[in-house]
Each structure stands twice: as C-alpha cells, then as structure tokens.
Amino acid sequence: MTELEQRLIMELGDNFPIDSRPFAVIGRRLGMTEEEVIARVKEFIDRGIIRRLSVALRQQNVGFTAxxxxxxxxxxxRLEEIGGTLASFPEVTHCYERETLPDWPYNLYTMIHRPYREECLAIAERLSQAVGIKDYKALFSKQELKRSNPQYFSEERE
Amino acid sequence: MTGHEKELSEADRQLLSAMQQGFSPVLQPFQEIAERLGVTEEKVISDLRRLKANGIIRRLGAIIDSRKIGYTGTLCAMQVPAERIPEVADVINAFPEITHNYVREHDYNIWFTILAPSTARINQILKRIKEQTGITTVLNLSASRIFKIRVNFDLEGDR
Structure with missing residues (x-):
C-alpha cells in the first residue's frame, strides 16, 4: 500500500470531515481532486478495504449498556452451518470462530449488545434453541477498561 | 450510564439509524441523508457535529476491514485477582494496539483485543504483558473465521 493510500485511509477513517463536500476537504488535505478521492473510495469499497461509510456509536451513550x-x-x-445461522440474527453484532485451547473448549463467539441484561439472556436462549447447542456461556462485561479506535500505520509514521 | 438514551430526540434516532445504514461516496453524502429524512443538509451536518462532540458518535467515516490492509487481530483472556485489575489494566492498555479491554463475569475476568501489523508483534505484546504483570496464563484466542461484523443498534424499534 502506497503512503498516499495509507494517508487516505486515515483521513477517511479517523478524520472524516462533517462538511457539505467531505471528499473535497480530504482532497485538499492530500493534494487530490474531489473526483479522485471519490474514485479511490469506490475502489476501496470494491476491494473490501472499506466495509462501508457509516457511524460507530458509543454503545453506553445510546442505552445499549448490557x-x-x-x-x-x-x-x-457443524461450525459452518451454526456460524451462519447465528450470524443471521440481527441482534448478533459479531460472530467469530476462534481457536480452542486445552483450558478453553469454546470455538464460536457471538456478541450481543442490548439495553438490558435480561434481553441478552433471552436472546442467547433463542439462539441456543435455533441451533440446538446447549453448551454455551454468557460473559457479561462489568467494566470497560479501554475502547479505542484502531491506530493504523502509526509505526510507519513515527 | 443508562438514561443517556433519553437525551436522544426522535430526530436524532432517525438520523443515527440512517447513518448506521451507511452513506454513499457521492459529492454531497449528507445531502443524500437529508433527503432520506426530509430535513435540510445544514441540519444533518450540525446535528452530526453535535452528536460527535458529545460522544454519542464514537467515529464517523470509513469502516476499515483491518485484515484487508495487512493487520491481524486476536482476543485474549487473563485471570487477574480483583485487587490487581487497575494495575494490570494499566500495563495492558499502555499498548496502542489494544483496542478493547473489558472486565467480564468469569474466572477469566480480563478480556482484551489486540490489533497489530503482524503475529510477531502480537506475541511480543503478550510476552511483555506477562513479564510486566507476572501473570503467565493468557489465553490467545485468534479468530479462524469471521461470520459477521455488523454493529447496528436498533434505535427506533420496540424498546
């Protein structure tokens, strides 16, 4: 990835202007035209580098505290099938297969964010019934110690 | 922190829902959102600036697939005595590659994610965390397959 591409990704991800012509503002920062920036964004979307242009909300501040x-x-x-089924539930925000360890036999992970703990438990039970898997645990977060945006390319920049 | 959601007006909820659906790489993306909602572009822009400034919006812009730009991530778990959590959290959180760190209700009570340019860097961070905390049991649960990442909070549905 070229340095210009790296800078463009940082501007688009961390520094996106809330402005009528945001791609023109980014273009001015990087010495590109508005059209060039938009063309690169479309290309990054096609290549899957950019998933979407969107917002990430601070979950506690919109009431999704559980x-x-x-x-x-x-x-x-059954991983393939069950992973696909669990991922299809709108309440599931993340669904990952992960490696197991001798001390840790769980191989599939789903995240659920809801306003109330009881809702999370009810959803987990529905998921369990949908896939016929009873061996699961719900690990609720008690405290957030850190939540930060990814720092890309920082080591190249230092 | 429950109760913050009451500060969100109906208009804010509609705006955030539309933004969560995504916006397009066009000349005036916020004008498009405004047309969807039947408000002015100026209102969309000023409301988004306010929601970003007051912390409702954590970030706005391109959601990057970190794996596609050469980054690799993992989820790790540790068992930490309750009284040592603040001190151990300081050690872990000092690494900029740590993006999430939560206390969870389990014997493995500290769960954090690492996002780094290489597995070697992840292993180096884990080695340093073990050395600096003296806690040597750390589960490194790297993802072998991603079925879904789509964080979308239903702000308008039946609550």
Whole structure:
C-alpha cells in the first residue's frame, strides 16, 4: 500500500470531515481532486478495504449498556452451518470462530449488545434453541477498561 | 450510564439509524441523508457535529476491514485477582494496539483485543504483558473465521 493510500485511509477513517463536500476537504488535505478521492473510495469499497461509510456509536451513550459475549462449544462439523445461522440474527453484532485451547473448549463467539441484561439472556436462549447447542456461556462485561479506535500505520509514521 | 438514551430526540434516532445504514461516496453524502429524512443538509451536518462532540458518535467515516490492509487481530483472556485489575489494566492498555479491554463475569475476568501489523508483534505484546504483570496464563484466542461484523443498534424499534 502506497503512503498516499495509507494517508487516505486515515483521513477517511479517523478524520472524516462533517462538511457539505467531505471528499473535497480530504482532497485538499492530500493534494487530490474531489473526483479522485471519490474514485479511490469506490475502489476501496470494491476491494473490501472499506466495509462501508457509516457511524460507530458509543454503545453506553445510546442505552445499549448490557454487553454479552456468548461463547459456544459447537461440533467442528457443524461450525459452518451454526456460524451462519447465528450470524443471521440481527441482534448478533459479531460472530467469530476462534481457536480452542486445552483450558478453553469454546470455538464460536457471538456478541450481543442490548439495553438490558435480561434481553441478552433471552436472546442467547433463542439462539441456543435455533441451533440446538446447549453448551454455551454468557460473559457479561462489568467494566470497560479501554475502547479505542484502531491506530493504523502509526509505526510507519513515527 | 443508562438514561443517556433519553437525551436522544426522535430526530436524532432517525438520523443515527440512517447513518448506521451507511452513506454513499457521492459529492454531497449528507445531502443524500437529508433527503432520506426530509430535513435540510445544514441540519444533518450540525446535528452530526453535535452528536460527535458529545460522544454519542464514537467515529464517523470509513469502516476499515483491518485484515484487508495487512493487520491481524486476536482476543485474549487473563485471570487477574480483583485487587490487581487497575494495575494490570494499566500495563495492558499502555499498548496502542489494544483496542478493547473489558472486565467480564468469569474466572477469566480480563478480556482484551489486540490489533497489530503482524503475529510477531502480537506475541511480543503478550510476552511483555506477562513479564510486566507476572501473570503467565493468557489465553490467545485468534479468530479462524469471521461470520459477521455488523454493529447496528436498533434505535427506533420496540424498546
């Protein structure tokens, strides 16, 4: 990735102008035209580098204070199917398969954010019934110690 | 912190819902959002600036797929005695590559994520955390497959 591409990604991700012509503002910062910036954004979207242009909300500040990480122990041969089913629930924000360890047999992870703890538990139970897996645990967050935006390319920049 | 949501007006909820759906790489993306909502572009821009300034919006712009630009991430868990949590959290959080760190209700009570340019850097960070805290049991649960990442809070539905 060229240095200009790296700078463009940082401007688009961390420094996006809330302005009538945001891509023109970014272009002025980087010495590109507005059209060039838009063309690169479309290209990054096509390549999957940019998932979407959107907002990330601070979950506590919009009332979604209950945050449950549900860990599932799923037979390996059913992972594909169950991962797809759990991911299809709109309440599930993240669904990952992860490596297991001798001390930690859970191989599928789903995140649920809701206003109330009881809702998370009810959703987990619905997910459990939908896929027929009873071996799961809901790990609620008690305290946020850190939540920061990813720092890309900083080591190249120092 | 429950109760903050009461500060969100109906108009704010509609705006944030539209923004969560995404905006387009066009000349005036906020004009498009404004047309969807039936308000002016000026209102969309001033409301978004306010919601960003007061912390409702954590970030606005391109959501990057970190793996596509060569970054690699993992989820780690540690068992930390309750009285040591603040001190251990300071050690962990000092690394800029740590993006999330939560106390969770489990024997493994500290859960954090690392996002770094290489597995070698992740292993180096974990080694330093172990050395600096003296806690040697750290689960490193790297993702082998991603089925979904789509954080979208339903701000308008039945609550």
């Amino acid at each position: 945050n449950a990480m549900i860990v599932w122990k799923v037979p390996p041969e």
